[in-house]
Amino acid sequence: MPKMRAVQVSRAGGPLEMVEREIPAPGPGQVRVRVEANGICHSDVLTKEGLWPGIQYPRVPGHEIAGVVDAVGEGVAPWKPGDRVGIGWHGGHCGYCDSCRRGDFLFCKVRPLISGIDADGGYEDYVVAPAVALARIPEALSAVEAAPLMDAGVTTFMALRHSGARPGDLVAVLGVGGLGHLGVQWASKLGFDTVAIARGADKEPFVRKLGARVYIDSEAQDPAAELTRLGGARAILATATSGAAMTQVLGGLGVGGRLMVVGAPLDPLQVSALLLIGGNRSIAGWASGRPIDSEETLAFAVRTGVRSMNEPFPLDRAAEAYDRMMSGKARFRVVLTMGA
Ligand SMILES: [Zn+2]
Ligand SMILES: [Zn+2]
Numbered sequence: 001m002p003k004m005r006a007v008q009v010s011r012a013g014g015p016l017e018m019v020e021r022e023i024p025a026p027g028p029g030q031v032r033v034r035v036e037a038n039g040i041c042h043s044d045v046l047t048k049e050g051l052w053p054g055i056q057y058p059r060v061p062g063h064e065i066a067g068v069v070d071a072v073g074e075g076v077a078p079w080k081p082g083d084r085v086g087i088g089w090h091g092g093h094c095g096y097c098d099s100c101r102r103g104d105f106l107f108c109k110v111r112p113l114i115s116g117i118d119a120d121g122g123y124e125d126y127v128v129a130p131a132v133a134l135a136r137i138p139e140a141l142s143a144v145e146a147a148p149l150m151d152a153g154v155t156t157f158m159a160l161r162h163s164g165a166r167p168g169d170l171v172a173v174l175g176v177g178g179l180g181h182l183g184v185q186w187a188s189k190l191g192f193d194t195v196a197i198a199r200g201a202d203k204e205p206f207v208r209k210l211g212a213r214v215y216i217d218s219e220a221q222d223p224a225a226e227l228t229r230l231g232g233a234r235a236i237l238a239t240a241t242s243g244a245a246m247t248q249v250l251g252g253l254g255v256g257g258r259l260m261v262v263g264a265p266l267d268p269l270q271v272s273a274l275l276l277i278g279g280n281r282s283i284a285g286w287a288s289g290r291p292i293d294s295e296e297t298l299a300f301a302v303r304t305g306v307r308s309m310n311e312p313f314p315l316d317r318a319a320e321a322y323d324r325m326m327s328g329k330a331r332f333r334v335v336l337t338m339g340a
Pocket of ligand 2: 093094095096097098099100107108109110111
């Protein structure tokens, strides 16, 4: 049997280790994808540290996959070998539960499949996935460009599109890291009056280049007061991994404003009920997207020039690449490449 490289975690908290495995064959309804690139996401910590309930080991992490269909199982029309495809957090669903019948595939109640958690993900040369998890990658995007858009990109893009804000509205992006640097670009290209909030004066020229009209340095200014002075935000995309930072901006929501939470801090948000009531304000979460949402994200990126800024690492340096992501110093997404 031909072999491939896979980077697996063999126990909760264990190291990322390169192993040789047999190249898997796709079953009915599945395809095999030759992985070209895989973005490393902070949520890979769930696999690495065993934080997801019921996760089984060994497991290959990775849910920002870009590659080429390499083999198809039975019943996977219209996919064929050679198709360029991406796979994100959504790695499959049952198709018949109430959530699926409403199109909420991510919240499937019967057989939700999360790439890199319930099934092996993209830290390997070949991945097998249900055909329903595939999104088409347009020609204009390279695999390295497409991979981080399969989770970081689709999450931030869809959260903004579901924030209730309309073109011209004041929209703030809290945090300018892996998620936020995409959030600022989407917000600007969607026609929002875009504000970026981060720590430190040094980020200002960069966020303006990404499309922000206003930069708020939360170390020197009170973001809630500044947003209020600007008229109040219709939406704030909260990408920071700090509940305290999210709490700090809530007062900057305008009437009808909504905090869209996509970052996952460990500390809680604290909110005054009066703040919510006295202005019809709300707090909402947003989880990733369906394959069709990913396709729309990629298409919008092609049309508008939005790109993730990436630090590529070859697969055999996956452990180093993961540490780089965890350090918080990456500018801005770390992407594994498999080589030809
Ligand atoms: Zn992710
Ligand atoms: Zn279902």
